[in-house]
Each structure stands twice: as C-alpha cells, then as structure tokens.
Amino acid sequence: MTPAARIAAAIEVLADIETRRRPAGDALKDWGLKHRFAGSKDRSAIGTLIYDALRVRASAAWIMGEETPRAVVLGALRRARGMDVAAIAALCGAGPHAPEPLSEQETARLAADDLSGAPDHVQGDYPEWLAPSFAATFGDHAVTEGRALAARAPVDLRVNTLRTDREKALKALSHFSPVTTPYSPWGLRIAVAPDGRGPALAAEPAYVKGLVEVQDEASQLVALLSGAKPGWQVLDLCAGAGGKTLALAAMMENKGQVFATDTDGRRLMPIFDRLERSGARNVQVRAPKGAKPVLTDLEGRCDLVLVDAPCTGTGTWRRNPDAKWRTRPGALEQRRQEQAEILREAATYVKPGGRLVYVTCSLLREENEDQVSAFLAASDGFLPLDAAHAAKAAGVEALGQFASTFGPGLRLSPATSNTDGFYAAVMLRS
Numbered sequence: 001m002t003p004a005a006r007i008a009a010a011i012e013v014l015a016d017i018e019t020r021r022r023p024a025g026d027a028l029k030d031w032g033l034k035h036r037f038a039g040s041k042d043r044s045a046i047g048t049l050i051y052d053a054l055r056v057r058a059s060a061a062w063i064m065g066e067e068t069p070r071a072v073v074l075g076a077l078r079r080a081r082g083m084d085v086a087a088i089a090a091l092c093g094a095g096p097h098a099p100e101p102l103s104e105q106e107t108a109r110l111a112a113d114d115l116s117g118a119p120d121h122v123q124g125d126y127p128e129w130l131a132p133s134f135a136a137t138f139g140d141h142a143v144t145e146g147r148a149l150a151a152r153a154p155v156d157l158r159v160n161t162l163r164t165d166r167e168k169a170l171k172a173l174s175h176f177s178p179v180t181t182p183y184s185p186w187g188l189r190i191a192v193a194p195d196g197r198g199p200a201l202a203a204e205p206a207y208v209k210g211l212v213e214v215q216d217e218a219s220q221l222v223a224l225l226s227g228a229k230p231g232w233q234v235l236d237l238c239a240g241a242g243g244k245t246l247a248l249a250a251m252m253e254n255k256g257q258v259f260a261t262d263t264d265g266r267r268l269m270p271i272f273d274r275l276e277r278s279g280a281r282n283v284q285v286r287a288p289k290g291a292k293p294v295l296t297d298l299e300g301r302c303d304l305v306l307v308d309a310p311c312t313g314t315g316t317w318r319r320n321p322d323a324k325w326r327t328r329p330g331a332l333e334q335r336r337q338e339q340a341e342i343l344r345e346a347a348t349y350v351k352p353g354g355r356l357v358y359v360t361c362s363l364l365r366e367e368n369e370d371q372v373s374a375f376l377a378a379s380d381g382f383l384p385l386d387a388a389h390a391a392k393a394a395g396v397e398a399l400g401q402f403a404s405t406f407g408p409g410l411r412l413s414p415a416t417s418n419t420d421g422f423y424a425a426v427m428l429r430s
C-alpha cells in the first residue's frame, strides 16, 4: 500500500471505531481480515497512525474545526507527526486509493495549527469530563501532564534477577540498543522506531528464556517500594496477569510465599506461563472458586498485602490512547467504590507489624491520596509510611522527589518521571 492509501485506511478504521464505539484493536483486526492484500507492515503503519490520532484526538479536531475521522487523522499528521501542510497535501489526492485532496479550508487550518482559545482539556488531549479531576490533581500543570500522556511510550523491560543480571541482559539485547532506566535497578529501555514499531520480543531468546519481562519502569518501582523481603508471606490481591507478582517473587529470591489472586479468573490465565518462564517457584495462584472464599487462611497472617487496584488507568494512556476516550464518566465513581471495598478487605489479611501497599496506574487524586486518606481515617491500626522514607528504604531514594503534596504516597507520571503514571502508598499496621 502507498503511504496515502494507509492514511485513507486509517480514516476508514477510525470511522468504524467512532461510529460503532469499538475498541481500536477489534476494528483494526476486522479491517485486516477484510483487506487481506494488506501486509503486516501496512497493518502496523495503519495501527500506529490510528493510535497517534487517538493520542491527540481533541487537539487535532480543534485545529481542523470539526470532529470527523478525516479531520482527526489529518490534524494528527500535523500535531502528532509534525508534518507540514505541503507534505499532507502531497499525500491527499495522490492516486486512486488516497484520501480526497485537501479543501481550501483544511489547507488553511493545517497551516495555522491554531490552538489559541482552546480549553485545557483540548490542549492537553484528555476527556472534558475529567477536566475537574485533572485540575484538582495537577493545577497549572494539567496541560503539560496531558500532553506527556499523549506522547508515545518506549518499551521498558524488567530484568528478571531470578535468571540473570542487568549487565548480562543488556548484552543479550544489545541489537535493540537498550539503555538502563534512571530509577529502577532492574530496568532496561528500548526506544520505539519512528514508525512506532517496538522490538519483536515474543521471538527474542532473552525474552523466551525469561531473562526479561515487559514492564513499565513505574510498575517496577511500585513493586520495589512495597519492600517485599525473602521469607515473607505476601498476598498480591489484584494480581491480574501477574506483572507485580513476578517482580515480588524476584525481590524475594524465591524464598517465602506469594499468594496471587484476582476476582476475575480469566485475568489470571497468563500468569501460569509467565511464572514458568521466569523461574519463580514461590508463587501460589489462588484462582477464585465461585462464592467459596479462597483466602480465609491468610487472615491476619501476611507480612505484605499488595493492592494493585482496578482504576481508571489514566496513567497508562501513552500505551492505551484508545482507553482515554472509551472510559465513561461513571467509571471514576465506580472504581472509587471498588477501591474502597478492596482496601477494607485487604486490611484483614495484614498481620500486626505488617504492611499494606496501595497502588494504582491512575494519576487522579480521587483514586489515590483521597482514597488512602479516607481508608486511614476509617481504620484503626494503620499508619502511612512517609513516601521519602519508603523510597529510601527500598533503595530508590531519588523517588522521594515524587512524594505527593496531597496526602500519603508518591506519584510518578510521564511528565515528571518519564514513566507511566502510577501512585503508591505504603501503610504499616501497628
């Protein structure tokens, strides 16, 4: 396919996403099935363009003066790709499968690229319904944080210390030119190519042999902050596919026990292969059994309970630009209620002298500091550990600079720590 035909295809797929409210991945897959002549490079280029368009959907539509899929894709070529109007004009109308030629108005709007007068949520490319939460969390930095969340993310890997060390992993992956991450002692970072393609890791020997796992640096850091030690009894209450579970097992050097559970058994499915690959042998997966409790024996027994809570996922928009527009306004309140319930339950498994660590991949204070403060106010016997202290104790003193000013815990974000957005608070039970 020509570059112009790929743009026309991206407009078509974006129309499908918007009119049928479909996840981008599903719409792209369907398009590929119906257009078998398109090769993997074509599909990847179309997908990258759609994700770039979703990153800057609001600002692209604003500069174009309309919200049609065509306007969003053309605006994104300008705003996300930095193409000038002549380059965009050269693609439109270039052959039978290209988008229609630019109109005079489109040419003028692309040339002006004018965001003056746009509200913060448009300038920062986040949903209007989240504007009050962004303002409450970031104040004057809301646009900066939104823009950083609208950028592409690198691929971060966690070196699995059960199998190797960072030097050896760096060598094994040297053909991808990885660099070490600034904060996590286990982190490697690989830049994505200008076409948006990341490294093909699934077939990479270092990955297949479990030397590395894909995990954003912030996700590694919140596991590190938990302070898990060899020999501990640890409950990973919202284990999902096991990203944090694997990091905890490595921190514990396979000594002690990690209990990994999740109310959604399907989400736990990938954990079994991942455990096998990683060489983690101290993890017991407690899959849900209908209404039958599966954790009763752990009540009051755990040194550490990690709550990697369900959340709006605002911190991961760099990797899921689709999600920022698909999340509905009611979701924040629903997540808040779930988080409060999970925290109450999690507290029952912590032994006296043990710790409860609350984590989200959201940046919103309603899901983070406010949630933890409300839990602490309502529960006897838990005290927050100062964030700078927790960071120092975990060997990542530099994270103290990200201590929250709204309450307990610390917050990482693309704009401040150049990671995904995460929040973590450590609470100690007396």
Ligand SMILES: C[S@@+](CC[C@H](N)C(=O)[O-])C[C@H]1O[C@@H](n2cnc3c(N)ncnc32)[C@H](O)[C@@H]1O
Pocket (backbone or CB within 6 Å): 237, 238, 239, 240, 241, 242, 243, 244, 245, 261, 262, 263, 264, 267, 308, 309, 310, 311, 338, 342
């Ligand atoms: C942020 S995800 C976990 C990600 C995972 N820890 C990782 O590192 O890959 C949150 C998980 O919480 C689970 N969840 C939701 N409500 C729950 C509850 N009441 N108890 C336990 N898990 C719950 C969801 O099914 C989801 O898998």
